[in-house]
Amino acid sequence: MTVAAKISLGCIADDYTGASDLANTLTRAGLRTVQTIGVPADDLALPEVDAVVVSLKSRSIEANLAVSRSRAAETWLRGRGASHVLFKICSTFDSTDAGNIGPVMDALRADCGEAAVLVTPAFPETGRTVYQGNLFVGAVPLNESPLKDHPLNPMHDSNLVRVLARQSKTQIGLVDLATVTRGADAVRARLAELAGKGIGAAIIDAVFDRDLETIGLVAAQHRLSVGASGMGLGLARALVSTGKVTSTAASSEAGAAVGGPAACLAGSCSQATLQQIANAERVMPVLHLDPDRITTGEDEAQRALAWAKPRLADGPVLIASSSTPDQVAALQARHGRDAAGHAIEQAMADIAEGLVRAGVKRLVVAGGETSGAVVDRLKIPGFLVGAEIAAGVPVLRAVGAEKGDMLLALKSGNFGGAEFFSDALGLMR
Numbered sequence: 456m457t458v459a460a461k462i463s464l465g466c467i468a469d470d471y472t473g474a475s476d477l478a479n480t481l482t483r484a485g486l487r488t489v490q491t492i493g494v495p496a497d498d499l500a501l502p503e504v505d506a507v508v509v510s511l512k513s514r515s516i517e518a519n520l521a522v523s524r525s526r527a528a529e530t531w532l533r534g535r536g537a538s539h540v541l542f543k544i545c546s547t548f549d550s551t552d553a554g555n556i557g558p559v560m561d562a563l564r565a566d567c568g569e570a571a572v573l574v575t576p577a578f579p580e581t582g583r584t585v586y587q588g589n590l591f592v593g594a595v596p597l598n599e600s601p602l603k604d605h606p607l608n609p610m611h612d613s614n615l616v617r618v619l620a621r622q623s624k625t626q627i628g629l630v631d632l633a634t635v636t637r638g639a640d641a642v643r644a645r646l647a648e649l650a651g652k653g654i655g656a657a658i659i660d661a662v663f664d665r666d667l668e669t670i671g672l673v674a675a676q677h678r679l680s681v682g683a684s685g686m687g688l689g690l691a692r693a694l695v696s697t698g699k700v701t702s703t704a705a706s707s708e709a710g711a712a713v714g715g716p717a718a719c720l721a722g723s724c725s726q727a728t729l730q731q732i733a734n735a736e737r738v739m740p741v742l743h744l745d746p747d748r749i750t751t752g753e754d755e756a757q758r759a760l761a762w763a764k765p766r767l768a769d770g771p772v773l774i775a776s777s778s779t780p781d782q783v784a785a786l787q788a789r790h791g792r793d794a795a796g797h798a799i800e801q802a803m804a805d806i807a808e809g810l811v812r813a814g815v816k817r818l819v820v821a822g823g824e825t826s827g828a829v830v831d832r833l834k835i836p837g838f839l840v841g842a843e844i845a846a847g848v849p850v851l852r853a854v855g856a857e858k859g860d861m862l863l864a865l866k867s868g869n870f871g872g873a874e875f876f877s878d879a880l881g882l883m884r
């Protein structure tokens with residue numbers, strides 16, 4: 456990859472929607488940013504940038520694989536001059552007691568020799584705030600939010616000091632909001648105190664963007680941080696305010712129209728996506744896949760493509776596997792959680808491949824794992840960031856893709872307004 460100058464910020468994202476969310480935040484804060492899929496090949500030509508977000512699909516894989524892939528990404532980023540690396544996790548801390556946030560953090564920390572790592576999933580713009588180490592999603596604690604029903608990593612504990620301690624080899628401390636409110640020096644002092652006690656990482660409270668700005672000023676002087684887009688916001692603002700980044704991100708190339716047929720795929724079963732699908736039924740044809748047939752090996756993808764192709768000339772279509780929490784639990788009881796998730800993701804990838812072969816140039820995908828499967832199948836090596844559709848979801852322009860110019864939107868299941876699918880297509884011309 457051609458990154459002429461040294462990059463100011465290196466990021467490793469544990470899924471593709473999370474990566475585009477972060478790339479969006481960094482771009483809006485003024486950093487010229489590119490999102491790559493995996494560690495880029497040497498011959499991938501990309502523009503000069505301030506930040507690179509390497510997207511991995513490592514959130515729900517075995518912890519040791521997540522560690523080795525994250526380490527490879529870190530080596531690449533440090534090799535391009537990144538003195539700070541942000542490990543981007545989900546703003547709802549999606550993980551299980553087996554990992555992968557703790558194991559990856561431990562490995563990256565050991566590699567760069569960081570004494571104590573700051574960790575926060577706070578992202579106030581999307582309602583994720585952290586107080587006394589407890590994560591809130593909107594008005595409710597994480598364990599009472601829809602994340603308690605996530606198909607792959609249901610979240611049952613809102614206390615992140617406890618959650619991370621179950622995953623990590625180091626002790627986990629807390630930097631509370633009172634300390635953050637006193638400013639960067641107070642945070643530095645607290646972090647030094649924790650490090651002095653041998654505590655290797657701390658959940659840090661944040662409720663407003665100004666808290667993240669304070670956190671960013673401290674984190675930017677360290678080698679490693681762990682967080683969601685809010686941590687990215689803090690770091691980006693620190694890099695700009697201290698003059699380490701002087702560019703202004705604005706990629707007109709990322710916004711240019713591509714035309715051609717459009718389609719949407721939904722594999723997220725989140726409450727927000729279920730509502731968005733219901734609303735889309737009013738404005739575009741919607742096909743609901745049969746998850747049982749997919750999991751038992753029937754060719755639902757061919758049925759979906761036969762349904763979609765004749766409709767594409769008339770406007771966008773939406774194909775969804777999404778079900779309610781009760782239906783998801785019943786399917787998983789019949790077939791197993793991982794087998795069901797994997798089969799459905801692969802069916803979505805088959806459908807995406809068929810749609811692109813049929814000429815689709817604009818594709819909206821809802822769901823992090825689903826987006827990972829689709830983007831991998833389409834063999835897209837990277838993205839430039841275009842207009843913001845909703846908080847955390849930009850229009851993406853594929854770079855270096857075999858199929859040429861394409862626009863995509865990769866939506867985290869929980870993000871976006873009620874009319875997300877039409878909002879997205881409205882900006883993807």
Ligand SMILES: Nc1ncnc2c1ncn2[C@@H]1O[C@H](COP(=O)(O)OP(=O)(O)O)[C@@H](O)[C@H]1O
Nearest residue numbers: 606723746776778796799800822823824825868
């Ligand atoms: N009807 C269904 N029943 C069970 N699992 C499903 C169903 N539809 C999709 N899935 C799986 O649920 C997971 C959703 O995760 P993901 O795509 O990351 O969405 P989100 O962004 O909401 O986390 C995927 O593994 C997907 O294949």
Ligand SMILES: O=C(O)[C@@H](O)C(=O)COP(=O)(O)O
Nearest residue numbers: 472473476545546823867868
């Ligand atoms: O931080 C976030 O919430 C998102 O960027 C994210 O990672 C979402 O993951 P999925 O819900 O699995 O798409």
